[in-house]
Amino acid sequence: MTNVTNIKEVTSEQALSQHLIEVRRNLHYEPELSNEEYKTTAKIREWLTEANIRILDVPLATGLIAEIGSGQGPIVAIRCDIDALPIKEQTNLPFASQIDGKMHACGHDFHTAAILGAAYLLKARESELTGTVRVLFQPAEETGHGATSVLASGGLNDVSAIFGLHNNQDLPVGTFGTRTGALTAGVDRFEITIRGIGAHAAYPENGVDSIVSAAQIILSLQTIASRITSATEPVIVSVTRINGGNTWNVLPETVELEGTVRTYNEEIRRLIPEKINQIIKGTAAAAGAEAELHWYPGPPATVNDRDWADFTKEIAALADYKVLDLAPQMGGEDFSFYLQQIPGAFVNIGTNGAYGLHHPQFDVDEEALLPTSRYFALLAEAAIKKLAGVDNLNEL
Numbered sequence: 001m002t003n004v005t006n007i008k009e010v011t012s013e014q015a016l017s018q019h020l021i022e023v024r025r026n027l028h029y030e031p032e033l034s035n036e037e038y039k040t041t042a043k044i045r046e047w048l049t050e051a052n053i054r055i056l057d058v059p060l061a062t063g064l065i066a067e068i069g070s071g072q073g074p075i076v077a078i079r080c081d082i083d084a085l086p087i088k089e090q091t092n093l094p095f096a097s098q099i100d101g102k103m104h105a106c107g108h109d110f111h112t113a114a115i116l117g118a119a120y121l122l123k124a125r126e127s128e129l130t131g132t133v134r135v136l137f138q139p140a141e142e143t144g145h146g147a148t149s150v151l152a153s154g155g156l157n158d159v160s161a162i163f164g165l166h167n168n169q170d171l172p173v174g175t176f177g178t179r180t181g182a183l184t185a186g187v188d189r190f191e192i193t194i195r196g197i198g199a200h201a202a203y204p205e206n207g208v209d210s211i212v213s214a215a216q217i218i219l220s221l222q223t224i225a226s227r228i229t230s231a232t233e234p235v236i237v238s239v240t241r242i243n244g245g246n247t248w249n250v251l252p253e254t255v256e257l258e259g260t261v262r263t264y265n266e267e268i269r270r271l272i273p274e275k276i277n278q279i280i281k282g283t284a285a286a287a288g289a290e291a292e293l294h295w296y297p298g299p300p301a302t303v304n305d306r307d308w309a310d311f312t313k314e315i316a317a318l319a320d321y322k323v324l325d326l327a328p329q330m331g332g333e334d335f336s337f338y339l340q341q342i343p344g345a346f347v348n349i350g351t352n353g354a355y356g357l358h359h360p361q362f363d364v365d366e367e368a369l370l371p372t373s374r375y376f377a378l379l380a381e382a383a384i385k386k387l388a389g390v391d392n393l394n395e396l
Contacts, residue, residue: 016117017370023047024113024369025095031084031102031109034140037062040082040112044137047116053123056134058155063139063146065155068122073131074387077156077342078118078376079164079335080111081141090360105362107167110351110369112137114165117373122380131384134159144187144298147337161308161383162344164335165372169353173368176321176375178313178347179328180306182264185234187298187332188272191258192217192280194244196289198253207251211244213289214255218242220279221259228275229268236262236330237272262330264301302336305343308383312345315382319375331357349375 032040041062048055048066056065063082089096089103097103104110119135134156140146150156171177194214199207218239225235237259244255261276263269273295284291316323326348335346349372351364385391 013370016120016373020113020117020369020373021366023116024109024366027109027112028093028104029095029098031097031099031104033086033102034083034143034146035062037082037139041137041139044082044112044116048119051120051123053119053135056155058153060139060149060153060155063137063150065137065150066119066135067132068119068126068135069129069132071132074384075132075134075159076380076383076387077134077136077159077162078115078380079136079138079162079338080115081108081138081146082112083108083140083142083146085142085358087358087360091363093363103360103362105359106142106357107351107362107364108141110167110364111165114349114369114372115376117370118376118380121373121377125377125381129381129384130388130390133380133384141334144332144334147299147334151337151341156338156342159342160387162338162342163308163312163376163379163383164338164344164346165349165376166333166346167351167364167368168348169351169356169362169364171324171348171350172352173350173365174320174322174371175324175350176313176316176347177324177326177350178304178309178345179326180304180309182301182303182328183326183346184302184333184336185262185264185328185330186266186269186301186336188261188269189258189296189298190261190273190276191256191294191296193292193294194255194257194280194284194289195291196251196253196287199251201249201251204251208288209251210253210255210289211251213284213287213291214242214244214257216287217280217283217291218257220283221276223279224272224275233265233268234263234328234330235268235272236260237276262332264328266300269300299332299334299336300340302333302346303339304345305339308343308345311383311386312347312379315379316347316375319371319378321371321375
């Protein structure tokens with residue numbers, strides 16, 4: 001790893017590009033799961049300290065918040081996520097994960113390097129900033145609740161606008177996308193336990209078949225999307241795990257189901273647990289079985305502010321990105337918790353990958369790193385000016 005001893009030197013295009021690639025590969029080599037990002041946090045702290053970027057004293061076990069600017073004037077925040085996934089890597093890259101069963105298969109190493117680069121660029125212009133930028137390296141996005149710990153820390157108090165990113169492997173490098181309104185869906189998890197009466201498979205009349213009840217429940221759950229909610233409202237109810245029985249000739253007493261619900265509509269999201277409960281209890285009771293629902297709410301839909309979403313697209317055009325209006329995505333993102341309290345926007349940056357997110361062969365095109373850093377530095381400075389009442393983008 002190159003050391004950052006002179007911020008002016010590292011922000012030269014070639015030096016910064018090389019440094020960010022090294023940062024990304026270093027993080028990729030040693031991935032850490034949600035709430036375990038101790039080494040990752042220490043590395044980020046070291047890179048920021050080398051560049052004389054101050055780090056806020058906030059109560060976060062992992063992750064951190066840095067600050068650039070005078071501490072006066074409008075405050076904006078830019079955010080990346082730093083955690084990895086419990087996936088065994090299959091890329092054969094020279095910097096592939098050295099930790100078996102853990103991998104940066106969602107590109108958070110890319111996000112971290114890109115936002116670190118933006119911090120370097122902002123630091124080089126610190127004396128010219130008319131406000132303050134908080135640079136957030138967030139832990140535990142993959143659990144869906146890392147953002148809530150950051151909000152509870154107070155580190156984003158007084159922030160007037162916030163911006164975040166996710167790489168998009170379906171978009172080529174040089175492409176930028178976002179949208180007004182919901183960009184990602186609300187994400188919830190459920191578990192269902194069905195209890196019947198175990199019996200010999202040759203004599204099902206002596207028991208209550210929990211597997212048949214489970215099958216009927218799975219099919220009935222699909223009526224939530226097809227019959228209970230409007231056809232104009234996207235809703236997904238997916239059963240993703242079935243666990244029941246341990247041999248071929250015995251009807252098990254218990255079957256477990258697990259799955260997820262996705263929707264953009266918060267009102268529908270609030271109603272769905274009740275609808276699931278009605279379906280599973282009624283369907284199970286008809287067969288003489290019992291069913292119990294355990295509901296685990298995740299992040300809500302990521303809803304971009306109209307003005308700030310439009311603004312991010314304006315700045316992207318200035319940064320020579322090809323700008324797209326994206327369709328809503330059914331994936332989830334805990335950046336949504338910030339947007340419930342702070343106006344802002346979440347955006348996608350094209351990284352031109354052959355494999356999708358959470359795939360063991362996932363990778364990103366590192367050519368996108370430096371442009372992403374430059375974009376977020378430009379966006380942060382432009383947002384400060386906008387908040388200060390300076391709307392002429394030509395002054396950037």
